[in-house]
Amino acid sequence: MQTMERKILITGGAGFIGSHLVRLMVNRYPNYLIVNLDALTYAGNPANLRDIEEAANYRFERVDICDVEAVREVFERHAIDSVIHLAAESHVDRSIDDPFAFARTNVLGTLTLLQVAKERWTDDAQHLFYHVSTDEVYGSLGAEGAFTESSRYEPHSPYSASKASSDHFVRAFHDTFGLPTVISNCSNNYGPYQFPEKLIPLFINNIRERRALPVYGRGENVRDWLYVEDHARAIDLIFHRGRVGETYNIGGSNEWRNIDLVRLLVATTDRLLGRAEGEDDNLITFVRDRAGHDLRYAIDSTKLREELGWHPEVSFEEGIERTVRWYLHNDEWLTAVTSGEYRNYYSRMYDGR
Numbered sequence: 497m498q499t500m501e502r503k504i505l506i507t508g509g510a511g512f513i514g515s516h517l518v519r520l521m522v523n524r525y526p527n528y529l530i531v532n533l534d535a536l537t538y539a540g541n542p543a544n545l546r547d548i549e550e551a552a553n554y555r556f557e558r559v560d561i562c563d564v565e566a567v568r569e570v571f572e573r574h575a576i577d578s579v580i581h582l583a584a585e586s587h588v589d590r591s592i593d594d595p596f597a598f599a600r601t602n603v604l605g606t607l608t609l610l611q612v613a614k615e616r617w618t619d620d621a622q623h624l625f626y627h628v629s630t631d632e633v634y635g636s637l638g639a640e641g642a643f644t645e646s647s648r649y650e651p652h653s654p655y656s657a658s659k660a661s662s663d664h665f666v667r668a669f670h671d672t673f674g675l676p677t678v679i680s681n682c683s684n685n686y687g688p689y690q691f692p693e694k695l696i697p698l699f700i701n702n703i704r705e706r707r708a709l710p711v712y713g714r715g716e717n718v719r720d721w722l723y724v725e726d727h728a729r730a731i732d733l734i735f736h737r738g739r740v741g742e743t744y745n746i747g748g749s750n751e752w753r754n755i756d757l758v759r760l761l762v763a764t765t766d767r768l769l770g771r772a773e774g775e776d777d778n779l780i781t782f783v784r785d786r787a788g789h790d791l792r793y794a795i796d797s798t799k800l801r802e803e804l805g806w807h808p809e810v811s812f813e814e815g816i817e818r819t820v821r822w823y824l825h826n827d828e829w830l831t832a833v834t835s836g837e838y839r840n841y842y843s844r845m846y847d848g849r
């Protein structure tokens with residue numbers, strides 16, 4: 497095989513955002529070796545990457561980021577020089593049920609990767625530990641304003657507390673040991689391959705099956721939505737041109753109240769299914785609010801736009817249309833991940849690789 501310019505470990509590459517990033521990097525950089533390290537828990541699915549799994553510059557390693565020996569072996573086997581770390585437990589409602597799983601994967605897993613990178617990267621080669629994080633670490637906003645890179649950390653859910661903690665460890669390894677790190681904090685993502693526990697894919701699936709749409713509280717919470725490929729492009733840019741030791745906020749500047757978004761999803765899905773307008777409005781059901789539910793997130797991505805010239809390329813109208821179409825045309829994928837069958841199938845397929 498030709499000599500690879502960079503050997504990049506992408507953790508969580510079988511997940512939603514990770515699979516989009518792996519696809520982008522494998523296709524755009526034939527001279528980079530892309531090693532996807534993923535434990536294939538419930539939300540990680542190699543079917544998300546079927547189109548690139550035979551690529552010459554792609555490898556898959558089924559490893560838990562908390563398993564220090566296995567992580568060391570992967571670094572050694574592939575002479576890893578950089579990490580883009582996305583592996584995480586990411587669903588807020590699950591973190592309310594089982595906070596320990598979030599501390600384990602998000603905090604101890606990140607610490608394990610940092611420790612191995614620090615041990616291994618003692619030469620003068622080019623290295624980078626890129627940590628992918630969330631806007632939720634900054635807490636909740638009132639009606640006005642947006643989070644900047646210097647906003648105070650104020651996490652409210654066990655999920656955001658675990659991500660905040662992982663961000664702190666990354667900065668600590670930079671400041672204490674000189675590890676070359678960079679962090680980005682992104683707003684809510686949407687698009688193909690998102691696990692249907694998150695609002696948008698869950699609701700598209702429920703509309704398709706004519707099941708109730710459980711809107712928490714009064715649906716007045718606001719989120720800033722970004723198409724997942726725009727996030728992957730931002731990561732690529734920050735990986736190559738971001739300044740070491742810095743943090744970059746990534747956001748869509750696209751705020752929606754949940755209830756307005758849900759109405760848009762109902763209208764779009766009904767239209768694409770050929771159903772009459774308004775036919776499924778009655779599926780909208782207001783339910784008990786999520787505990788500690790953050791009112792509003794909004795990201796100020798001026799730094800990323802001005803320093804690195806990034807901007808979102810996919811409008812929300814276009815992105816929602818593409819996303820609803822994708823879920824409706826990939827009902828096999830949806831049925832497989834919701835039934836859990838894929839887990840048995842892929843566990844057999846990937847064991848012992």
Ligand code: TDX
Nearest residue numbers: 586587588630632684693694695710711712717719754
């Ligand atoms: O059934 C639902 N009903 C509902 O009203 C679900 C699943 C969600 N919601 C609301 C809660 C939020 O206000 O919709 C909004 C979006 O919910 P999620 O999709 O669960 O996302 P959120 O809680 O905003 O967190 C997301 O953004 C930051 C991701 O899940 C995180 O992983 C990311 O870091």
